[in-house]
Amino acid sequence: MHTDIESNIPIENNNDADEITWVKEITDGKQPKAPLYVGIAAGLGALFWLGPFMGLNSVLNPAKLSHIIGSGSAVNNFLALLGTLGAITSTITTIIIGALSDLTRSRWGRRTPWMLAGSVLTAAVIFFLGRINDSSHLTMFIVLWCLLQTFINFIVAPLIAAIADKTAPKHRGVISSIYAAGFILGEYGGPVVGGYFLSASNPSLIDMGYNVMAIFMLISGPIAAVILREKSSLCMPKQKKLDWEFFVKYFIFPIKGSRDFYLALFGKMMICITITAFSVYQLFFLTSGMSLNETVSGKYISLMGIATIITAFIFSPISGPIADKLKTRKKPVVLSAILIAIGTILPYFYAEPTSMIWYGIISGIGSGIFFSVDQALNLEVLPNNENAAKDLGILNLANTGAQILGPVLGAVLFEMFGHHYLSILPSLAAISLFGGILVMMIKSVK
Template sequence: MAKNNNTTSTTNWTASVTDVQQPKVPILVGLGVAIGAFLWLAPFMGLNSVLNPAKLADIFGGPGSKVNNFLALLGTLGAITSTITTIIIGALSDRTRSRWGRRTPWLLWGSILTAADMCALGTINSENHLWLFILLWCGIQTFINMIVAPLIAVMADLVAPKHRGTISSIYAIGYVIGQYGGPVMGSQFLSSSNSSLINMGYYGLAVLMLLSGPVAAVLVRERSSKSMPVEKLDWSGFVNAFIFPIHQVRNFYLALFGKMMINIAVTAFATYQIFFLTSGMGIDQSHAGRYITLMGTATMITAIVLSSTSGMISDKLKTRKWPVAFSALLTAIGTILPFLTKAPTSMVWYGIIAGTGAGIFFAVDQALNLEVLPNPETAAKDLGILNFANTGAQILAPVMGALLFDAVGKQYLPILPWLSGLAILGAILVLGIKEPKQQEESTQNI
């Protein structure tokens, strides 16, 4: 068998790579996961943030409570579906044995099925077919995890610990551009006089989705997994493959719940941002929209700049938890500013400060995930469980926001100190992680 440049040997199959085996940064792996992340996230955000609301407003005859309620239903069902399927698909990916590796078959089929589902979703134009809209959206949440879970697991498989911060930074650049660029792409298909242009948006973004897995697979060049031992799927094997980890998991669950607290604070702020400006600060929706645009631009710029450097810095510092905790502190500071000043410009400062935190978080988050995994052979499944820090926040943030709104006297701005406190709690939990000391002598003897 030919030697793969990601590791020094494929004779004895291993689920991960050591620092000794990989003296140089695997740039192609970084480019593969970054471009792959951009190609799946940009279309998804274009649909979720722009095209789905526009299509539903067209179906219901304009924006209003029907659209809001249906979007809330889609968000809840989608998050639940994603939470369940990412764990299952991750576990199945871990057990895949093929000449193309454990992840590549899932990347390819996930791209094809998600793109096809997007095209089908674009054809729905009637209120009578909204049940099908829900099924197709849950299908997208399922099929896209055939890309997401294996793509992140590639970093656990093919990147040595000393390079994970750098590769996580490269990945974060693609992720951030996809997250903020996707809605921009989707908005190009909006038209007040041509509703069929919205459908074209679904088809156009589906092409990008179709490229995600193949492009990532070509760049990553995963090695064969046929020589990997196959664990019998008896009760012990089933527990190992599908159940939440239960051994040596202190760091794992501190990371999970710590990051969930941070994400709840960020998601709840995004959910109520327009109400902070209108109901809380007394400006009209038109002016609120301008401040939200300025805030979003500031967040995107700072996040891109910081995400491109923070991972490499964390490699040099040989720590993941401190940058993540610092990012949470910046989020907490940015979150409480509108409450303290009650000035619309504070929302822009939130974008700058919290955007700086977001850039650091995106860059180091995946590296932290990889280093708290209890078992590299079940990496995709366990990373899927860690993804609950994101999907769980999507479900819990609106609920938490509604409870806080009632608790503080049906006002919006007094919610912010509580959200800031959640971010600080997340930082405290992350700082509880015990990081192993990296052995520098292993690289000095290369």
């Protein structure tokens, strides 16, 4: 089988197995069984890229920079700057890389070449980040972090697009649940692993943590590519004219019929801001907010992460299939926003280290529901399936926007509320609830 480039209609061909049948969208009728291997590939890929990223962003970077710069406003401001510049870089590159992935024609498919290159390049950057231990090299730290944000999108955008490529709408809840299981393990497992490398008496242990994260990152793309077994994309339609229509289709934000697309984007962003800000400042909630030293804080971060992983991992696999059966996406996402808000505000009222574990339990349930159903919601508000990677890259602005606004907002709230970390939590909880309201405003999805 191959595709007639002019008509985009699959036609018969007796060439070798590298040739594929290309269709614009896989319908429910053409896929009676869920492609579980797609979920497994996406889940493992997410685990091994997100785990290292969150281990660095939430634990190792703040700890390393605290040793280099010192605690308090100085490190907060640098973290905010780092998050802002890195996320701006990611915002730009995720759309470009998503579009280039959609346009890629190779014997290894559209997504595989990008995922493999991204794994190698991102792992190399993490290794060199771990070598910086002097304040004179902070500019290089920022440059490397921006490169990491670029190269990691070589993995992220194509990996998520592979779900849209290979999954019919009726199976997207199930596949998204499998993907979410890996995503959740990475989201909360990364800080757990990172927490084991925190030591007040041995700062060099942090550098070892960067090496471990680099190894995990290195296997992300290859393991996903091997399981996906993406076929050749050489016989897919090729873009012949580089005109304005081409530019609008592949590199411009969607305009027509995209109201729900943007509600999903900003609803997700609000919820992710709450999750990200809590994650970035969790070390300081324990040290400055609850007067624990760094070593003990690292242990509580690990316990909190384990609690989150267990509850999220329980609710993630069941939430997507339940949403499929009930034919709903919005209600589970709104419920998750409420649970994340409750977990977030709890340490404000009960300023004891055990409240962080309760945060892990409650927000873990919310996160399990959110990450499994939200991805299915995102796939159903795409304006055009042909350039799914580009539009999913735009939806990924919810994550990169949270990376920008989470640390920045935390720093602003920290200054507003008298330099007390726990006082920022009610505002973060309110942001999560606002995200749920935006999701409820979506009309095209139940």
